[in-house]
Amino acid sequence: MSRWDRFVETFLNGTVMWKYLPDILSGVVVTIELAVLVVITGLTAGLVLALLRSLAIRPINAVIVLIVDCFRSLPPLVVIVLIYFGLPSAGISPSGFVSTWLSLALVLMSFSEEIFWAGITSVARGQWEAARSTGLTFGQTLLHVVLPQALRLTIPPLTNRTIAITKGTALGTVVAVTEILGQASSAMSNSYNPSPLMMGAAAYLVLFFPVVVVGRWIETRFAWKR
Amino acid sequence: MAAPIVDARGLHKHFGALHVLRGVDLSVVERELVFIIGPSGSGKSTLLRCLNRLEEPSAGSVVVDGIDMLDPRTDINHARQRIGMVFQSFNLYPHMTALGNVTLALRKVAGKSRAAAEELGRAALARVGLADRAGHTPGQLSGGQQQRVAIARAIALEPRVMLFDEPTSALDPELVGSVLEVMRALRESGMTMIVVSHEMGFARNAADRVLFMDHGAIVEEGPPAAIFERPAHERTRSFIGQIQRH
Numbered sequence: 001m002s003r004w005d006r007f008v009e010t011f012l013n014g015t016v017m018w019k020y021l022p023d024i025l026s027g028v029v030v031t032i033e034l035a036v037l038v039v040i041t042g043l044t045a046g047l048v049l050a051l052l053r054s055l056a057i058r059p060i061n062a063v064i065v066l067i068v069d070c071f072r073s074l075p076p077l078v079v080i081v082l083i084y085f086g087l088p089s090a091g092i093s094p095s096g097f098v099s100t101w102l103s104l105a106l107v108l109m110s111f112s113e114e115i116f117w118a119g120i121t122s123v124a125r126g127q128w129e130a131a132r133s134t135g136l137t138f139g140q141t142l143l144h145v146v147l148p149q150a151l152r153l154t155i156p157p158l159t160n161r162t163i164a165i166t167k168g169t170a171l172g173t174v175v176a177v178t179e180i181l182g183q184a185s186s187a188m189s190n191s192y193n194p195s196p197l198m199m200g201a202a203a204y205l206v207l208f209f210p211v212v213v214v215g216r217w218i219e220t221r222f223a224w225k226r
Numbered sequence: 227m228a229a230p231i232v233d234a235r236g237l238h239k240h241f242g243a244l245h246v247l248r249g250v251d252l253s254v255v256e257r258e259l260v261f262i263i264g265p266s267g268s269g270k271s272t273l274l275r276c277l278n279r280l281e282e283p284s285a286g287s288v289v290v291d292g293i294d295m296l297d298p299r300t301d302i303n304h305a306r307q308r309i310g311m312v313f314q315s316f317n318l319y320p321h322m323t324a325l326g327n328v329t330l331a332l333r334k335v336a337g338k339s340r341a342a343a344e345e346l347g348r349a350a351l352a353r354v355g356l357a358d359r360a361g362h363t364p365g366q367l368s369g370g371q372q373q374r375v376a377i378a379r380a381i382a383l384e385p386r387v388m389l390f391d392e393p394t395s396a397l398d399p400e401l402v403g404s405v406l407e408v409m410r411a412l413r414e415s416g417m418t419m420i421v422v423s424h425e426m427g428f429a430r431n432a433a434d435r436v437l438f439m440d441h442g443a444i445v446e447e448g449p450p451a452a453i454f455e456r457p458a459h460e461r462t463r464s465f466i467g468q469i470q471r472h
Contacts, residue, residue, distance in 0.1 A: 129280055130317035130376070134331035134383060135306040144330060148321045 013195040020187040020196045027183030028203050030097070034169045034179060035207075037101050039162055042108025049109065050116035054142060064113070071110035076168045079103040084175040096175035108165045115157050119150030159215030163208060170204075180204060228255045231418050232277060232387055237286035239272050239442075246272045247283070248442040252420075254387070259419045261429040261450070264439035265465060270422040273439070274389045277420070278309040291386045307335055310380030314392040316372040318364040324351060324375045325360040328382050336383060350382035351375070354408045370401030374408050381412065388412065390421040424469060430454060438462045 001009075053064050071079065084099035094102065123146045131141040173182040184200030230253040239247035246269045254260050262270045275281040277288055279295050279302055288295040293305045318327050325347050332343035351357050354374035364372050373393055380388060390409065394402045406428050413419060413432055423429070429436055429450050436453040438445045438461075446459045457463045 124315075124317070126313060126315050126317035127319065130311075130313060130319075130379075131330075132303075133278055133280060133306055133309070133311040134379065135303045135335035136331055137303050140334050144334065145319050149319075152321070 011194055011198050013193050016187075016191045016193045016195045017199055020183075020191065020199070023183045023187050024180065024196060024199045024203060027178060027180040027200070028207065030177065031169050031179040031203075031207065034097065034101055034104075034172065034177070035166045038104040038108055038166055038169070041101075042105040042165070043112050043158075043162065045105065045109035046112030047116050049113040050120060051142070053113070053117055054120055068110040068113050071106050072114070074107075076103055076107050076165070077171050077174065079107060080171055080175055096172060096177040099175050100169065100172035100177050104165055104168050104171075107168070108162065111161045111165065112158060115154045115161065116150065119154035120146060122153055123149045155215070156219050159212075159218070163211055163215070166211075167204070167208065180207075230254055231256045231291055232420065233287075233289045234273075234277060235287045237273065237276055237288070238284045239269070239276060239281060240284045246442050247276070247286075250286075250439075250442070250444055252277075252437070252444070254418060254420060256418055257416050258434045259413050259421065259432055261433035261436045262420065262422045262439060263424065263426075263429070263436060263465070264445075268439040269442040270439050271391050274311075274391050274420060274422055277389060278306050278311055280311075303335065307331070307383045308386045310377075310383065310385035310388040312373070312376050312380055312388065312390045312393045314395050316364070316369070316376045316396070318372050318375055318379075320364050323361050323363055324356060324367065324378075327364070327375055328379045331379070332382055346382055347378075350378040353381065353411070354378045355404070368401060369397045370404045373397065373405045377405075377408055377412070381417075385417075387418040387420065390419065390423065392422055392424070394423060394425055426454065426466075426469060438465065440465070 049064050049068070053061050080100055080103040083094060083103050084096060087094055087099075120142075127145055127149070128141055131145045132138075136144070169177075169179050170181040172179050173185065176182070180200045180203050184196045187196035188194055232252065232254040234250065234252045237247050237250040237252075238245070250269070250273055252260075252273065262273065264270050272281055276283045276286075277290065277295070279288070283296065286296075290305065291308050293308070294300055295302070295305060318324075319330070322330065325344060328347035328350050329340075329343040332338045332346055333340060336343075338346065348357060348360060351360055354377050356371060356374055356378065359367060359371060359375070364375070367375065377393075393409070394405050397405065402425070406425060409419070409421070409428070410432055421429075421433070433450045435447055436450045437447040438453060438457070438459070440461050446453070446457065446462055453462065454466060457466055
């Protein structure tokens with residue numbers, strides 16, 4: 001048996017892969033569900049916090065900054081473990097899926113709030129003044145003039161962050177979520193063969209590569225000449 | 227004398243320890259073009275910005291077209307429709323076309339339908355000579371064209387008075403003329419205008435009255451010929467001497 005054959009036998013074993021394909025695919029479904037939930041809720045919450053912050057109400061902003069800084073400093077894994085093992089003592093017992101979703105959404109909310117906020121503040125003051133001088137209200141100015149510009153500026157850092165945090169769905173394995181990595185590693189221990197892990201890796205590539213490409217497309221699509 | 231359309235009394239403005247306006251009175255009648263000159267930091271822009279409350283005066287009163295601008299019960303957004311403002315740096319919305327820039331407030335503030343707003347918007351762009359640039363974004367326009375779109379954005383709301391805050395200072399010299407031409411046409415159409423600028427030639431030809439400001443106060447005022455040829459005040463004389471040497 002050549003080295004190459006041994007490599008294929010170990011890492012790209014067809015029989016093992018075929019056997020565990022359904023498990024990996026069910027893991028893909030769980031990962032997609034989790035990712036979509038995290039992205040939608042995390043980005044929405046982040047945008048809401050950034051808008052709230054733009055109202056410049058001091059005590060509210062202090063609370064927002066505190067929350068956001070906490071979740072930005074904590075490793076996502078710690079947040080997941082805290083929610084999964086900690087909340088039950090407060091009488092709430094979220095499933096592993098809910099714990100992972102909630103944790104990653106909170107982390108994405110915090111990072112995206114900072115990115116949205118940076119975008120909003122980087123829009124020149126003159127834009128606010130011009131809009132307000134024509135009689136637009138604060139809210140109308142924010143909605144029609146400032147946000148469209150801010151969002152364009154935030155797209156590149158936002159796609160990066162979103163992808164990085166969404167990949168954190170793999171951390172769900174720790175609290176028994178049957179997403180891609182969880183399925184792959186249990187298949188690996190059942191079959192004494194790492195081929196399922198290779199399938200998992202391929203699944204992540206297939207899932208996230210298009211997201212990266214779409215992110216880049218959005219960046220160029222929405223760039224405008226200054 | 228006609229009742230003033232802009233009447234500001236005893237305006238003071240503090241920025242922290244800085245006393246930027248020190249009791250300014252300014253009253254402008256309909257169809258008048260008032261020119262404000264003065265060294266940088268003399269409070270010219272702050273005065274303009276107090277008139278539409280982009281800046282909150284620390285003390286004093288501002289009445290524009292019979293509306294008390296500083297009364298908390300005044301709907302400031304409604305009142306601002308009557309006061310057009312043009313900025314040094316144009317401040318066009320870069321994500322919108324020229325027409326989009328002009329129609330935004332028409333739709334959202336004046337409550338026009340999209341079709342009605344676009345008709346008014348195109349008419350305003352035609353007035354500044356840019357009817358054919360309606361679909362261009364600010365990035366595709368020269369500085370002079372951008373400033374004319376900004377003027378169209380303001381006049382589309384049919385303001386009772388227009389404020390110009392150094393409208394040509396950010397322009398290359400060869401583009402200044404087109405903006406001044408639009409301002410002159412606006413003046414001939416009877417618009418009341420308050421202009422902060424260093425365009426002395428324009429002031430000489432078009433202004434009814436020139437105010438010289440220094441250290442947050444109006445030092446002297448009068449018809450352009452008087453201010454430029456026979457300034458009464460030493461500070462006015464030295465300021466006019468300085469800018470005319472250039």
